[in-house]
Every structure is written in structure tokens, then in C-alpha cells.
Amino acid sequence: MENNINKISSDELSLESVRESLISQEDTIVFTLIERAKFPFNSPTYDDDPSSSCVLSGSLVQFIVKETEILHAKVGRYTSPEEHPFFPDDLPPPLTPPHNYPQVLYPAAASVNINDTIWKMYFDKLLPLFAADGDDGNYGSTAECDLKCLQALSRRIHYGKFVAEVKFRDAPEDYGPAIRAQDRDALMKLLTFESVEEMVKSRVEKKAMTFGQEVTLNDKEEKVKYKVDPAIVSRLYGEWVMPLTKFVQVEYLLRRLS
Numbered sequence: 001m002e003n004n005i006n007k008i009s010s011d012e013l014s015l016e017s018v019r020e021s022l023i024s025q026e027d028t029i030v031f032t033l034i035e036r037a038k039f040p041f042n043s044p045t046y047d048d049d050p051s052s053s054c055v056l057s058g059s060l061v062q063f064i065v066k067e068t069e070i071l072h073a074k075v076g077r078y079t080s081p082e083e084h085p086f087f088p089d090d091l092p093p094p095l096t097p098p099h100n101y102p103q104v105l106y107p108a109a110a111s112v113n114i115n116d117t118i119w120k121m122y123f124d125k126l127l128p129l130f131a132a133d134g135d136d137g138n139y140g141s142t143a144e145c146d147l148k149c150l151q152a153l154s155r156r157i158h159y160g161k162f163v164a165e166v167k168f169r170d171a172p173e174d175y176g177p178a179i180r181a182q183d184r185d186a187l188m189k190l191l192t193f194e195s196v197e198e199m200v201k202s203r204v205e206k207k208a209m210t211f212g213q214e215v216t217l218n219d220k221e222e223k224v225k226y227k228v229d230p231a232i233v234s235r236l237y238g239e240w241v242m243p244l245t246k247f248v249q250v251e252y253l254l255r256r257l258s
């Protein structure tokens with residue numbers, strides 16, 4: 001079962017419980033990448049200037065993400081402190097009754113949303129690394145897979161807010177002076193654990209091997225094939241997911257005492 005922070009009250013929050021959630025979210029990220037890799041690149045999905053016969057004002061993927069977020073906003077998705085829309089402007093209010101989320105985060109956390117950066121990273125850097133060249137015409141399904149990847153990455157990266165809150169509560173005497181001095185470098189140093197990062201990279205590579213292994217009944221098959229290159233998943237974490245999670249932590253902490 002997904003380790004959801006909402007089931008954890010503010011008092012039970014610990015570095016261990018938050019790290020457990022990050023570990024569980026790795027599975028979601030690996031599975032969503034595997035699903036996206038079933039389709040080729042399908043470049044018309046990303047065409048900002050679709051043909052004049054098309055009534056969409058942006059790309060197909062923008063349309064799918066925006067319209068899905070409008071629907072999800074109506075059912076209260078973005079009232080959860082774990083969820084961040086990619087197109088936050090003009091979202092409708094929830095039609096569903098409000099949910100009482102535990103107040104774990106400092107209120108200024110709400111202003112931290114780095115989905116623009118995540119969007120660019122996903123489409124400019126990551127997708128070209130793992131989507132095979134080609135066009136099979138399944139643009140709607142492709143955009144739906146992109147949406148799932150983006151949501152999973154955004155959730156994981158913004159989880160940095162919870163990690164930062166725990167770290168602050170565990171050592172206010174260390175973090176307080178750096179926050180008051182608005183010293184980004186000092187905060188980054190305090191919250192970084194290189195040995196943990198190495199473990200995360202190895203684990204996600206192993207998960208990509210385990211979950212994405214092509215299964216055959218031919219025992220003589222010599223070379224095992226993977227649906228998404230495990231080295232790319234490890235690189236995704238090392239170059240983008242963890243640095244962006246740390247960036248969110250710093251942004252959160254800078255606002256923690258304001």
C-alpha cells in the first residue's frame with residue numbers, strides 16, 4: 001500500500017516514514033516510465049502549432065494535462081498538500097466536501113511549485129533518452145502516459161517539503177541560523193546525505209531491472225532485455241529527481257520561519 005503522508009499525523013512524522021514514502025513512489029515512477037516506453041516518441045503529441053484543422057490552442061499533451069487538471073481540481077485533488085498542478089491558473093474550486101488534511105507543512109509551503117522546471121526536464125531531457133524514435137499515431141494514449149509520468153515525478157519531487165519539515169523539526173538549532181541568514185549553500189549542505197543518494201540510485205536501477213525485465217519462457221535467451229534502460233532510471237534520479245527534490249527542500253526551508 002502506498003505510504004501516504006495524509007495517514008501520518010503531524011506528530012508521527014519522521015525521516016524514516018517520509019523516506020518510506022519516497023521508496024514507494026519509486027515503484028510508481030518506474031512503472032509509469034515503462035508504460036510510456038510502450039509507445040514511440042510520437043512527436044505530433046508535442047506539436048505546439050497543430051494543423052489549422054485542429055482547434056487546440058497548444059499541443060495535445062498540454063491539452064490533456066490542462067483538461068485533466070480541471071477535472072481533478074473539481075474533485076479536490078489540489079487541496080492535498082502532496083499535489084501540485086502544472087497549470088495552476090484558473091482552476092475551478094472543488095465540488096466535493098473539504099478534506100481535513102493534517103497541518104504538517106508550514107503554510108508558506110503552498111507557494112513552492114516547480115512544475116515548470118519538471119515539465120521542461122521531462123520533455124527536453126528525459127523523454128528523448130528513453131522513448132524510441134517513431135510514430136504509431138497513438139497520440140492520445142501517449143499524452144496520457146506523459147501525464148502519469150509528470151504527476152508521479154511532481155509528487156516525488158515536491159515531497160521534498162515533507163522531508164525538509166522533518167529535518168527542520170529534528171534539528172532546528174542547525175537549520176535555524178542558516179534559514180535566518182537565507183543561506184542556500186549552508187541549507188543544501190545540511191540536508192544532503194551522499195550515501196543515501198547512492199543507495200537511491202542503485203535501488204531504482206534494480207527496480208527498473210526487476211519490474212521492466214522482458215519475460216520469456218525461453219531459458220536459453222542469453223541477454224536479458226529491459227523495457228526501460230535501468231541506467232537511464234538511475235541517471236534520472238541522480239541528475240534530476242534528487243537535485244530537484246533538494247531544491248524544493250531549500251525553497252521550503254527558506255520560507256520556514258517567515
Ligand SMILES: O=C(O)C(=O)C[C@]1(C(=O)O)C=C[C@@H](O)C=C1
Nearest residue numbers: 163191192193194196197242245
Ligand atoms: O532522504 C533524504 O534525506 C532526502 O533528503 C531525500 C534525498 C532524495 O531526494 O532522495 C535528497 C537529499 C539527500 O541527499 C538524500 C536523499
